[in-house]
Amino acid sequence: MKTLEIETSQIDMRDEVVSSLLKWYQENARTLPWRDSPSPYRVWISEIMLQQTTVATVIPYFSRWMIDFPDIKSVAEASLDEILKQWQGLGYYRRAQNIHKAANIMVEYFDGEVPEDKETLKTLPGFGPYTTAAVLSIAFGQREAIVDTNVRRFIMRLLGREGIADSKQDKWIREYLEFLMPYKEMRSFNQSLMEIGALICPSKTPKCLICPVQKNCKAFHLGLQDVIPITKKKKLEKIDAGLAVIHDKKKFYIQKRPAKGLWANMWEFPGGKREERETLEETVRREIKEEVGIELSHVVFFSKIRHFYTHFDVSLHVFICETNDFIEESEVAAWVSLEEMKKYPMPSANGKILDQLREHFV
DNA sequence: AATCCGGGGAG
């Protein structure tokens, strides 16, 4: 795994990012039940409930829980059946059992309070790296880095780090957060990271245009916000491809594939697979130069199309392009209208593009 | 390092 290198420019932007996040959070934080009087107990329960569970799902469970179990002592005194009944429908029921165990430990050894010491806290059932740091920072204001799925994705995009968003990334992310974190307002700062991940920088369709740290976001500047991070779950290999719809007024350039191999003798728009550290526009310009031998004068993003094959999950990033160079027609190269294109056999992913082009070029 | 553990909601 790549190691983190703090560049000088990042030191300059640190204070700017931190203050932007805090200001944005102050103005945009959702009012959530656990943010009212955030006692260590309430923060703890909310963090456990929110593991792999959406905010909307948790809200009614949290409210009910706090009515029936207003403090740690009441949790410890309840039976496991009562605890599990409260948890019914939330899933991951080991979480409820861990709360029950931890509450009993807190009552027996810590005067019925949530321990404020990191080394102690992380030994309790259900307190992993994330939850431990979340409780210490949000409930006690300690300077502890939290890395959840929101923070992971947000930081990967902020620094333009490509890769799969899994826990293998956490080492360098924590290292970066150690650098980034302020020494004041840790309660708000850590929550701002998660909040911006949830509201502005979600996995799909990030709202870069209204993002408070847009000017400091490397992914945005490289146009890679839809590429970072790669998701893991699928066994399918994920491929990002840049594809050029080169047109001269209403004629479009397509080319024929070789007689052997994948999609033999089929026609398609030129383009290819994005290489590491390459923006999609760079992919298109490179591929067109390699395949067609010309330079593009205009390259404008048009649409993204996802297509599944047996072993690949391909995201086709389509660019509308123009060129001042001459492209000669041949047996394997043609300039055709959208209507004429119906006669050319094309892979099905290209068919989706045709539908969009027919809408665009009325 | 992989796998298991739930369920609801969005697209």
Next chain:
DNA sequence: CTCCCAGGATT
């Protein structure tokens, strides 16, 4: 339908 979500424990 698939993907995603304030992860942790176990193997």
